[in-house]
Amino acid sequence: MSGITLSAKPEDLPLGVGVRLLLANEDGLVALEKPIKVLSHPNSEKDISRSLLEAEYDYEGEFFHWNRSGTSQRAWLVNRLDSGTSGVILLTLNEALSQEMKRQFATHMVSKTYYAIVKGTPSKPTGNWNDTLQKDVYRANRLVKGGQRVPAKARYQVNKIPTGGFPVSLLKLMPVTGRTHQLRVQCKKHGHPIVGDTTYGSFSFNREVEDTSGVGRMLLHAAETHVKYAYQGKHREFHASSPLPEAFNEVLRYRPGLLKTQLASQQPTKVSPKLAQRRFRH
Numbered sequence: 001m002s003g004i005t006l007s008a009k010p011e012d013l014p015l016g017v018g019v020r021l022l023l024a025n026e027d028g029l030v031a032l033e034k035p036i037k038v039l040s041h042p043n044s045e046k047d048i049s050r051s052l053l054e055a056e057y058d059y060e061g062e063f064f065h066w067n068r069s070g071t072s073q074r075a076w077l078v079n080r081l082d083s084g085t086s087g088v089i090l091l092t093l094n095e096a097l098s099q100e101m102k103r104q105f106a107t108h109m110v111s112k113t114y115y116a117i118v119k120g121t122p123s124k125p126t127g128n129w130n131d132t133l134q135k136d137v138y139r140a141n142r143l144v145k146g147g148q149r150v151p152a153k154a155r156y157q158v159n160k161i162p163t164g165g166f167p168v169s170l171l172k173l174m175p176v177t178g179r180t181h182q183l184r185v186q187c188k189k190h191g192h193p194i195v196g197d198t199t200y201g202s203f204s205f206n207r208e209v210e211d212t213s214g215v216g217r218m219l220l221h222a223a224e225t226h227v228k229y230a231y232q233g234k235h236r237e238f239h240a241s242s243p244l245p246e247a248f249n250e251v252l253r254y255r256p257g258l259l260k261t262q263l264a265s266q267q268p269t270k271v272s273p274k275l276a277q278r279r280f281r282h
Contacts, residue, residue: 008068008073008074008075008093009093010024010030010093012068012073013030013032013053013075013091014053014054014055014066015032015052015053015054016038016049016050016051016052016053016054017035017038017049017050018035018038019032019033019034019035019038019052019053020032020033021033022088022240022241022242023238023240025236025238027092027094027097027231027232027236028092028093028094028097029090029091029092029093029097029101029236029238030075030090030091030092030093031088031089031090031225031238031240032052032088032089032090032091033086033087033088033089033242034052034081034085034086034087034088034089034222035086036083036084036085036086036217036218037050037083037084038050038051038052038083039051039052039083040052040077040080040081040083040089041057041064041077041080042056042057052064052077052089052091053066053075053091054066055075057077061076062076062077062098063075063076063077063095063098064076064077064091074093074095075091075092075093076091076092076093076094076095076097076098077090077091078090078091078092078098078101078102078105079105079178081222082181082184082218082220084196084197084198084217084218084220085218085220085221085222086217086220086221086222086242086245087114087221087222087223087242088112088222088223088224088225088240088241088242089222090225090240096231097231100229100230100231101227101229104227104229105178108176108177108178109227109228109229110225110226110227111174111224111225111226111227112174112175112178112222112224112225112226113172113173113174113222113223113224113225114172114173114174114175114183114220114221114222114223115159115170115171115172115173115220115221115223115244115248116170116171116173116183116187116194116195116219116220116221117168117169117170117171117194117195117219117248117251117252118168118169118171118187118192118193118194118195119167119168119192119193119195119201119202119205120167120168120169120191120192121158121161121167121168121169121192122156122158122169122171122190122192125157125158126155126156126157126158127155127156128153128154128155128156129152129153129154129155129156129186129189129190130151130152130153131151131152131153131185131186131189132149132150132151132152133149133150133151133152133179133182133185134148134149134150135148135149135150135179135180150177150179151177152177152179152182152185152186153175153176153177154173154174154175154176154177154182154183154186155173155174155176156171156172156173156174157171157172157174158170158171158172159171159172160252162252162253162254164255164256165251165252165253165254165255165256166195166208166209166213166251166254168195168251168252169192170248170252171187171192173187181199181200183220184197184199184200184220185200187200188200188201193205194218194219194220195209195218195219195251196209196210196215196216196217196218196219196220197218197220198218201218209251212254212256213250213251213254214250215247215250215251217247219247219248219251221242221244221245221248222242223241223242223243223244224239224240224241224242225238225239225240225241226238226239226240227239
């Protein structure tokens with residue numbers, strides 16, 4: 001297409017609401033921080049306003065495209081996060097690098113670290129999950145639910161267990177494979193659903209946490225992405241990180257009665273009329 005430029009600048013990306021630029025390198029690899037409720041890409045034109053980039057999306061080419069100063073520009077989406085998951089997500093500003101990044105993901109050469117607050121605590125502080133998940137596939141133009149079985153591998157580490165609050169734990173999750181909803185499904189499969197997960201979680205427990213702590217999001221966060229790659233004859237290393245959202249800390253430090261105590265401490269102190277008169281005179 002005429003007028004297409006492959007060298008859009010990271011600072012010129014039409015970032016969606018709440019999306020933040022974390023890191024970009026000279027090759028055009030970009031890490032963004034996605035908040036919850038933002039889509040990795042729009043599913044239709046009406047979704048553009050709540051997408052990672054406020055731009056149209058080409059589903060076949062897997063790139064965003066928009067106009068800037070009369071010139072059409074593109075950014076290629078490398079990986080995806082669920083709407084309810086926050087954290088690091090990658091783009092590239094040229095197609096060749098996009099293909100290289102996809103090869104890195106396909107061969108499990110990208111290290112990703114997630115954090116999740118789950119119900120309960122695994123019996124072992126560290127471990128490996130090796131599961132077989134069912135994947136929907138199309139056969140003869142017909143959708144077959146669970147028609148394919150795929151391996152799903154991840155490592156976990158118990159990072160924190162609060163005392164006196166919710167019966168939860170903070171897990172560090174390191175997926176080896178990258179299946180759709182993999183960590184959410186595996187957490188459920190191993191008896192520790194992610195708090196706030198409205199598809200695979202414990203619905204009654206989700207309501208309890210939201211009603212008492214005020215936190216109503218899915219507590220899964222893509223905290224780090226690390227990749228080593230070769231591009232145009234040079235070896236690169238790229239590491240992007242996103243801090244744990246405050247919502248995680250609010251759930252971890254919740255104690256019965258704590259919120260009520262905090263609210264009470266924020267109320268203005270009542271002063272007797274006589275004391276008020278004395279203060280006014282002075």
